[in-house]
Amino acid sequence: MSEIPESFPRVELGHWPTPLERCDRLSEELGGPRIWIKRDDCTGLAAGGNKTRKLEYLLGRAVAEGHRTVVTYGAVQSNHARQTAAACARLGLRCELLLTRSVPRSDELYETSGNVLLDELLGARVRIVDDADQIARALEEIGPAYQIPPGGSDEIGALGYVRAAAELAEQAARLSVRFDRIVVAASTAGTAAGLCVGAALAGLEARLEAIAVYEPADRTRERIEELVAATSRLLGADPPAGGREVHGDWLGPGYGIPTEEMVEAVRLLARTEGIVLDPVYTGKAAAGLLGLIRSGRLSGDENVLFWHTGGLPGLFVHPDVFTGRGVRSA
Numbered sequence: 001m002s003e004i005p006e007s008f009p010r011v012e013l014g015h016w017p018t019p020l021e022r023c024d025r026l027s028e029e030l031g032g033p034r035i036w037i038k039r040d041d042c043t044g045l046a047a048g049g050n051k052t053r054k055l056e057y058l059l060g061r062a063v064a065e066g067h068r069t070v071v072t073y074g075a076v077q078s079n080h081a082r083q084t085a086a087a088c089a090r091l092g093l094r095c096e097l098l099l100t101r102s103v104p105r106s107d108e109l110y111e112t113s114g115n116v117l118l119d120e121l122l123g124a125r126v127r128i129v130d131d132a133d134q135i136a137r138a139l140e141e142i143g144p145a146y147q148i149p150p151g152g153s154d155e156i157g158a159l160g161y162v163r164a165a166a167e168l169a170e171q172a173a174r175l176s177v178r179f180d181r182i183v184v185a186a187s188t189a190g191t192a193a194g195l196c197v198g199a200a201l202a203g204l205e206a207r208l209e210a211i212a213v214y215e216p217a218d219r220t221r222e223r224i225e226e227l228v229a230a231t232s233r234l235l236g237a238d239p240p241a242g243g244r245e246v247h248g249d250w251l252g253p254g255y256g257i258p259t260e261e262m263v264e265a266v267r268l269l270a271r272t273e274g275i276v277l278d279p280v281y282t283g284k285a286a287a288g289l290l291g292l293i294r295s296g297r298l299s300g301d302e303n304v305l306f307w308h309t310g311g312l313p314g315l316f317v318h319p320d321v322f323t324g325r326g327v328r329s330a
């Protein structure tokens, strides 16, 4: 893909291109636009997800610089941490995960199942750290390492989504579809920022509707803008002006806290399309998709792409929310 020079090292970790599918039953159910889904839950790396694309560039750099150990950060049920653990296993790197209790849950299911179970299965060392002192102590113990920021969201990680936009442009051209909108979850913002920069470079005209799932809209917007600028600078391109909006209406009481709209969206996608979302990211982003359609902000004659970013293991630590049985979530 010509937009990213070969001078940025990359390791191949996923199955590309990920599928692009129509959601006709969902469109019919909503009486709304033609809805498509980009299946980055099917990237092929240990239950898949958006971090596979970022890690191709982040770990490409780590390997090129000769690192043997990788450290990264996240919430206890971080999908990014799990994907990093899998990628490190595949590349023979030592993986150290520093996880923080950023969701009001500390029950046994939450801290031992879902992504945490996979982190350990994949051979990563998991440490739960609750403050800066504990992080400093852990880093001292670990020694020299390649540091990946939370969510893999720096301008190197965002290159994965610059590349993803080029992948989508090729698929859209093959199908003769012009996408009007892309709806995607945004937390540390590398996905949304990479897509903005990549869409402009690939000539995609779709507007990006980023649904904030971690911090309120204003802070999420700042993160996206900072990363759009840094990623454009890295590529020697002009930062794209406009073409993006951040919505804060579906975050609910906070990061990782279930909302009714999220539960409805997860159920609807499951029952109309057989597609499984997650409670923290894609479920809230899909709640945003439904809300934008029902309020008429996405009109019936548009082609709307929902970008599935993965997160399946996180579903299994919320049995109460989806079945009415099991642990309480707070």
Ligand SMILES: Cc1ncc(COP(=O)(O)O)c(C=O)c1O
Residues within 6 Å of the ligand: 049, 050, 078, 079, 080, 151, 153, 185, 186, 187, 188, 189, 190, 191, 192, 278, 281, 282, 309, 310, 311
């Ligand atoms: C499943 C899933 N979707 C979406 C996101 C958000 O991506 P980003 O951090 O690039 O905004 C994440 C990670 O934070 C994630 O794990």
